[in-house]
Amino acid sequence: MPKITYIEHSGKEHVIEAPAGQTVMEAAVKHAVPGIDADCGGACACATCHVYVDDAWLAKTGEASSMEQSMLDFANDVTDNSRLSCQIKVSDALDGLVVRLPKSQH
Amino acid sequence: MLAQGAIRFKARLRMCGIGSKHTLRMTPGDINRIIIIGAGQAGGEAALRLRQGGFSGDITLIGEETAPPYQRPPLSKKYLAGEMDLERLLLRPASVYADETIALLSPVRAVWIDRANKRVRIEGGRELAYDALILATGTRPRQLTLVGADLPGAHLFRTAADADAIRPGFVSGARLVVIGAGYIGLEVAAMARQKGLDVTVLEAAARPLARVTSPEVSGFFLDEHTAQGVRFLLGGQPALIKGKERVTGVGLADGGEIPADLVIAGIGVNPEITLAQQCGLRIDNGVATDASCRTSDPSVFAIGDCAARPMAHYENRMSRLESVHNAIEGAKLAAAAILGQTQSVETPWFWSDQYDLKLQIAGLFQGYDRMVLRGDMADRAFAAFYYRGEKLIAVDAVNRPGEYLGAKMLIQSGRSLAPDLIADISRPMKELVAAAN
Ligand SMILES: Cc1cc2nc3c(=O)[nH]c(=O)nc-3n(C[C@H](O)[C@H](O)[C@H](O)COP(=O)(O)OP(=O)(O)OC[C@H]3O[C@@H](n4cnc5c(N)ncnc54)[C@H](O)[C@@H]3O)c2cc1C
Ligand code: FES
Numbered sequence: 252m253p254k255i256t257y258i259e260h261s262g263k264e265h266v267i268e269a270p271a272g273q274t275v276m277e278a279a280v281k282h283a284v285p286g287i288d289a290d291c292g293g294a295c296a297c298a299t300c301h302v303y304v305d306d307a308w309l310a311k312t313g314e315a316s317s318m319e320q321s322m323l324d325f326a327n328d329v330t331d332n333s334r335l336s337c338q339i340k341v342s343d344a345l346d347g348l349v350v351r352l353p354k355s356q357h
Numbered sequence: 358m359l360a361q362g363a364i365r366f367k368a369r370l371r372m373c374g375i376g377s378k379h380t381l382r383m384t385p386g387d388i389n390r391i392i393i394i395g396a397g398q399a400g401g402e403a404a405l406r407l408r409q410g411g412f413s414g415d416i417t418l419i420g421e422e423t424a425p426p427y428q429r430p431p432l433s434k435k436y437l438a439g440e441m442d443l444e445r446l447l448l449r450p451a452s453v454y455a456d457e458t459i460a461l462l463s464p465v466r467a468v469w470i471d472r473a474n475k476r477v478r479i480e481g482g483r484e485l486a487y488d489a490l491i492l493a494t495g496t497r498p499r500q501l502t503l504v505g506a507d508l509p510g511a512h513l514f515r516t517a518a519d520a521d522a523i524r525p526g527f528v529s530g531a532r533l534v535v536i537g538a539g540y541i542g543l544e545v546a547a548m549a550r551q552k553g554l555d556v557t558v559l560e561a562a563a564r565p566l567a568r569v570t571s572p573e574v575s576g577f578f579l580d581e582h583t584a585q586g587v588r589f590l591l592g593g594q595p596a597l598i599k600g601k602e603r604v605t606g607v608g609l610a611d612g613g614e615i616p617a618d619l620v621i622a623g624i625g626v627n628p629e630i631t632l633a634q635q636c637g638l639r640i641d642n643g644v645a646t647d648a649s650c651r652t653s654d655p656s657v658f659a660i661g662d663c664a665a666r667p668m669a670h671y672e673n674r675m676s677r678l679e680s681v682h683n684a685i686e687g688a689k690l691a692a693a694a695i696l697g698q699t700q701s702v703e704t705p706w707f708w709s710d711q712y713d714l715k716l717q718i719a720g721l722f723q724g725y726d727r728m729v730l731r732g733d734m735a736d737r738a739f740a741a742f743y744y745r746g747e748k749l750i751a752v753d754a755v756n757r758p759g760e761y762l763g764a765k766m767l768i769q770s771g772r773s774l775a776p777d778l779i780a781d782i783s784r785p786m787k788e789l790v791a792a793a794n
Binding site: 273277280281282283290291292294295296297298318321322324325357 | 681703708715790
């Protein structure tokens with residue numbers, strides 16, 4: 252199963268095995284990783300699942316859709332690495348993915 | 358984090374009967390035992406928020422459904438389509454409640470509240486004592502009071518069990534009649550067309566979404582569904598559900614009949630306030646609370662779909678909202694009030710997915726006197742901004758997330774944008790929001 256590393260803003264790491272097909276947000280919520288609220292449950296409606304994808308993985312996670320990009324435009328502390336984790340599907344190609352969490356989702 | 362760990366550790370010791378009670382008090386006013394009735398989105402969230410906020414005493418979460426707290430929105434979307442299983446529907450994995458030493462009693466119904474002695478009776482007669490009680494009992498779908506409404510093939514739609522019962526008949530070629538054109542009815546209709554069912558929507562009002570949006574936005578959704586092959590019978594009244602062994606059609610008040618294999622009714626809901634009424638709490642459409650979700654009894658809180666509270670961004674008008682946002686916010690507010698912490702409130706928000714249309718709503722549109730359109734409905738990407746006087750009060754954004762989030766921020770901070778500026782699509786929303794005052 253692909254492994255994903257979530258790094259909290261404090262630096263604390265969580266390494267989680269996520270089945271392909273789930274989203275990066277769902278895997279975090281299922282394992283109670285603090286720092287991803289995901290209020291809308293993955294409907295791309297709340298922007299509270301914001302993560303920073305590590306540079307090395309940017310190409311593999313692909314580009315944000317225009318819908319996602321418009322949501323990100325209004326999130327806090329957005330960088331070129333910002334994504335909504337509910338819009339990234341886990342696959343074998345993402346085995347080893349590292350994402351960092353923002354200070355706050357609100 | 359360390360402190361949190363220590364608190365949890367103590368809570369575990371306590372579950373095992375080790376450790377003395379008085380060392381564990383964390384909350385003002387001697388609150389050691391919290392009971393939450395209703396293990397839905399609001400109740401489940403409240404239990405976890407209390408732990409996250411540092412509460413180390415007993416938490417008992419009583420839910421009459423079989424599954425641990427789960428999300429309802431996907432029920433009329435991906436879950437109905439069979440693209441999601443129950444496990445993915447759960448808000449948190451079932452093991453979280455044990456890990457957080459939250460006693461989840463399910464499927465168990467609470468049947469009586471004794472406020473004088475601060476006790477809750479559950480079915481079977483057992484009584485549990487509380488120091489603080491949270492009501493999170495949600496809503497009940499309005500029943501179809503028609504002959505034949507109990508025939509196999511006729512369904513209400515609220516729970517995962519309802520969706521499970523519908524799914525086997527929700528197949529290509531089946532003839533579906535949806536009674537009620539609210540969000541849930543229209544989401545079901547959209548999913549049904551995508552699955553190849555033959556769909557008729559029967560609605561008593563003159564337009565779909567009549568209670569929840571403007572005539573213009575209703576018209577847009579009517580046209581979209583019609584283009585997708587949904588038949589509408591507006592102003593139509595069902596008189597009976599026909600069939601012997603199972604549903605064969607819906608008889609209309611004017612004598613007509615629509616043949617059907619499957620009938621799904623989404624004709625609104627009533628707040629579940631039986632227990633609140635029984636124990637004499639103040640009711641105002643739902644269980645009435647103050648801005649911190651406290652009811653007329655200071656030891657009792659009410660949150661989520663069953664409760665009505667003053668809306669900060671709307672002159673403290675009492676409102677009972679039915680949304681995920683409201684369920685989560687109520688949970689945060691009640692937990693904060695119990696723990697003596699503060700909690701800010703957000704602009705209310707909601708969404709609905711139909712076909713490739715994402716409708717995102719911020720604010721409450723009731724009482725608007727002017728609607729301004731940004732973008733063109735023909736492009737299937739536009740936002741309807743609602744004003745009362747000069748004040749922006751709500752937005753319905755279709756495939757326009759920037760407009761949705763921008764308006765949400767404006768309403769949150771009490772800012773507005775002149776209608777002519779909003780209508781100017783050549784200026785990006787972000788720029789407009791930055792310039793607003
Ligand atoms: C099909 C559907 C689609 C939806 N789509 C959206 C959407 O897209 N976006 C959005 O924001 N919102 C949506 N909603 C609304 C949202 O799901 C609700 O607002 C939310 O679930 C409310 O949470 P709650 O905890 O207050 O109530 P509920 O989730 O209804 O939970 C209440 C629970 O309490 C239990 N209960 C009641 N009385 C007792 C008792 N005496 N003892 C024990 N248990 C009891 C009930 O069985 C229930 O499990 C949708 C709702 C439905 C049904
Ligand atoms: S979970 Fe709401 S936008 Fe990702």
